Amino acid sequence: MNHKQLSLIASAVLLALSPSLQAQEASRQADETIIVSASRLEATQQEKTRSIDVVDLKQLDETQPNSVAEALKFEPNISIAGGNVPGNQSVNIRGLEGNKILQIVDGNRQNFDYDHRPSYFLDPSLLSKIQVIKGPISSLYGSGAIGGVVVQNTINATDLVDGEGLGGRIKTGYQDNGDVWTNTAAIAQQAGRIDWLVAGSVRDTGVMEQGNGYQLYGTESTDSTGLAKLNWQANDANRLGFSLRYSDRDGHPPVVGTTDPAAVNTLIDRATEDHNVSLSYQFNPANALIHLDTRVYYNQTEISETAATGTGKDLSKIKTTGFSATNQSDLGALQIYTGVDGYQDKLNAKRGNGEQGRPTPPDGAKTTTLGAFAYVNYALTDTIGLDAGVRYDTFKAEADGQQDNDESAVSPSAGISWQAASWMQWSLRYDEAFRAPTTTELYMDGTHFTMFSIPGIGPVTNTFIPNPDLKPEKAQNIELKGQFDFENLIAEDRLSLTAAVFRNEVEDFINYEVIAPTEAAMMGCIMGSGSGIGCAGTSRSVNVDRAELKGYELSAAYQIANLTAGVSYGQTRGKDKSDGSWLNNVPADKWVAQLEYALWQIDTNVGTRALFASEQDRVSGNETYDSYNTVDFYATWEPLSNLDGLKVDFTVANAFDENYRIAWNEVYQPGRSFRLSAQYTF
Template structure:
């Protein structure tokens, strides 16, 4: 059955927007009110590594909890989730389940640091799609935490666009209070790109000091159909597994280990080549929180990630492969103390990661266009969060970055010191004003520096290496206000709002240019003099127990340009900054909160700069409906009706039309 759009979906959007969404937080802590009642406070960590409420962070930070993932996006894709976060969008291909994240118009080559359980995901292969993707099983996901801009200096080198941190399930998410073990079994089914998914994950406590998590997912999807009845190649067969172990030898100490594997088979490219992606993530961590001193809160983590993208000839022999492995470590300590009337949270840390890229092409020259090599990036930082008398907060930090990049013939290195300063004013418990200045440093990638080969026919031209590339330097100014109110329309309700404005100036911005000479011309990554992105972001949330609503919106603009030695602009071109977007969500809880019904409306503006960026997009509106019913504490069912009016549209940055109407059902059993 086809659905036809109503004449004025925009009116529905406006109506829903009056109430408004916000992304819920990745984590929750309990606070005691003056009356002794327990309140839930949502927190994010990526901004400073210190747990802070979403509507109290002194930065553009958002998070989505596991409860919201299950309710609003049951069995969904990460691209759907990211669309509800202001300033964040994604670039994907229907015939490749990899996801590239764009934050405030910045993406590719590590400009946005993406982490899973603290491990960086640095896979990249050169082509006409995104230059930096990752692969993730949404069924294993516990939360998503996003900080926009380079203010997260404590989260490693290169993140001049922002940080996206994803956390997988742990034992506490699966074992009910008072129990020693728990299992979650989940079944899903899609109507568009039809196919089943099965996820089972369990946990058990091994005595009082340790616990184990073990789980797996199988999902098989067929090609989906767009709103314009176009069949889009998107079939895939995905399997994944997750193992976690946690041990607490003494009070205040914790050892953790995690291992995950993601495998997906699909057909990719113009020739629909058989493709297999295998992504592995291993982490080991140690946490020490002193019971005797506030000066010791130590965290240490080592990790290894590897993603192999392999394509096969019809006979089964390997045609080409892209193998990217990353090893890294992360060490920091937070000391809490006071000097007079000033409270300090002093964090000192260091981090490092090493990329190893190995490519092979038995039939063509993809191994030249995604060159093999090694890159080492390291850094050290100090950050102090000062609080005075409840109304003044200052965060100051310095970060030192260095890198070394090499292959068999080329060696390049560099280093820099980057400052950060944030000021927060709390005139009362309801209002927080903040302003910050932060610098970020991104070293050139292996591909940008070493690419050397011919463009595949029929297009003529050569890719020319550039060992003289300079690192990008981002300088971001951000200002905003957080508003938090209780008892607005009725007792015990909450209304929260965050409004942020920013401007990000990037010196020596790196992008690919076409050179006419020597004939027949060629392509090379070069430093533009400047790039500038600026915009506004809004997110708000209201909840009174029976009714909830939220609103997220963004307006972004960006350009890059060259300046000659005399100071005159030589050229100016737009960047891949996403169009304006508004997402409004509203819902109601019924039958003692066993039944939840909700709607989400999306309004996305047009974008037309294909001549400069290769991308354009039309204006469109979509409507999604979702529902959840809890039969008992152990059984619940979810239903999501996405793009209910079967709108025909293509998301900006994507080449393939987006799915038309899709009904997604999910059944969850816990025992």
């Protein structure tokens, strides 16, 4: 980190601190305790007006997922992107995916999203919760959040130790489809004002099979994940935290996650290393106007690849240095939340040790982003609450020999909630968001694809053309949500209903434009230049006209005595408003039903989840995607007597061996899998 970066960080921290330092003159005490670990969503109380899905530790244990995306597949309008190889999978939210979805891990941005390469690296066995915020939310998080945010929280010492003392957890799991073994261990201690945790996992995956028995080549991998955390509550007002995390993966996936890995020439050797270090500081004195949360972090992600048909090695590396500083003030009916943050991504990329005929991403490119935001919550009446905020970001992308891309964006947000009755709440909100173009979208050159080869002349190729004039994508979303909670309908029971309808319009959508010449023009190019390089046309990233994504979500949950039942439905439609054509990557309509029964006399829960995905025929081309149904069964045994601390989970995923593929993927998903895990917490 150079002196310029340090001065930027120092200035930003002082900007966030200044209102708090002035507020120390105020003598009014806080009426209630502000939680130190509150997320930006909780600090602004937007959980009342936004559509949010949460997968907690209980559901993670029940499903025993192989990836974060798999853990989220039962949620409405969320689907798996990236094919069937767990290490390649990412998340699609309401028809947007990839770099249009922001990823947060333990409060820090994760900015690695590089073409067809993976971007989710955490082993789900080390997570305590996954939270998905649907819809644009740049007002709090800045660039990238035009489709939503996936927030991943790893386990803490408090998850293992209740009060003072030393504790830990050991866990082992096995899945027969792919011969998958997962071993996890964690130890933690809370002693006085200090708590710490050390945890790790190792996962070994073989060749999986799809529902018809065909092998899914490319699923093999060896994954290891490590985690260390240390927190020191120096006194009632000051708290310091340190965390270290790494994920390493070695595998042989297809070069593009959504392509058929049955062809040997699509498989590659891929080694992935993802490292993160973070330092946090909270200042929370007995003053309602000061609740300061600051952090600095560093991420380094490196992927090296060797194709089965080539000798060169590809290297993709991104280093991110970032910071954030936020302050929360409570003025009774008015709460104010302010903050600044920034990060710099440095990209290093090499392709095939100089091999020709390959895309050439910019080596040594960097992006610098700084943002500031302010948010207010105001209780207008006892039943009506208002929230509003605005964020300003400035960002700059640069690469050697290329024109800089220097832009800024303003992201406003506003919501209103109305507690119409004790059992009924309505909310309406409007949000704008943006995503800055990546350096690969701006500056990629080299070969996109080879059409054919001519003896004596060589390959006839389509080439990438840099486009440093790209504008950021901008989203405008309006959403109406209703929440209805009933108790004691027919007995001591509870019923919760949620409905949300949304419309998200994205301007300056960034997409690849592939221009193919006529056959005559192609042959003229070859004859005129004596080479086929570029004669099959050009490709570049361009801003296209406005895209519209709209839909709705419904969910219901009912509980009576030992029985819990739930059902949800999600529907999204996406069109290019310039010509009315259907957008790609919009998930199929999906129903999910769940039924669970607690056998308290034997300390056991049994349940089932059924997923029904409709046919996806709203496509821009000719290929459609068939409907499919999958059913999972699960059982959990957690004895409360002499074996307190033991927990055994048994899952049958895709119990009826459905052979299916998710819309927009060429490959089929794994078939039936028997999954068994046992853990002991002490």
